[in-house]
Amino acid sequence: MKIKETYEKMLNDSNTANMDGTAFNDYVKGKLTSDDLAPSAPMETNKNSCTPPEDPAETKKKRYMCLPAVVFEADLAHEKVHQDTCGKLNVKEGVNVKYPYAYENYLQNKNNYAADEDNAYNEKIKVLQNWKNANNCK
Numbered sequence: 001m002k003i004k005e006t007y008e009k010m011l012n013d014s015n016t017a018n019m020d021g022t023a024f025n026d027y028v029k030g031k032l033t034s035d036d037l038a039p040s041a042p043m044e045t046n047k048n049s050c051t052p053p054e055d056p057a058e059t060k061k062k063r064y065m066c067l068p069a070v071v072f073e074a075d076l077a078h079e080k081v082h083q084d085t086c087g088k089l090n091v092k093e094g095v096n097v098k099y100p101y102a103y104e105n106y107l108q109n110k111n112n113y114a115a116d117e118d119n120a121y122n123e124k125i126k127v128l129q130n131w132k133n134a135n136n137c138k
């Protein structure tokens with residue numbers, strides 16, 4: 001929740017006015033780290049192939065074994081949003097993408113970058129909230 005809010009707040013921060021997507025993301029990360037909210041990101045999406053750099057099952061074994069299973073599911077849902085955005089722009093995922101730099105170029109715009117993260121965090125939050133509801137957690 002906090003991370004998503006930070007992305008939204010930073011978009012209106014005058015310091016980010018002339019930043020491209022990469023600079024913007026570094027700035028947001030710096031802000032999160034100074035607030036002790038460094039996003040744990042054991043998962044990522046390759047911007048050219050639109051796929052995770054390794055088999056998610058492998059990542060789960062290496063990085064998620066000591067965490068509740070729902071954390072893995074939530075991160076998976078988050079990355080799925082990036083993969084879908086990427087797949088739509090690059091056209092097809094994997095080794096046969098038509099436009100390998102379309103997604104990367106898209107993210108150079110900070111508004112696009114924030115929007116994609118916003119959607120991804122919404123999906124992650126949805127998974128966590130469904131889990132909470134299903135287990136009657138307050």
Ligand SMILES: [Zn+2]
Nearest residue numbers: 078082117120
């Ligand atoms: Zn993300």
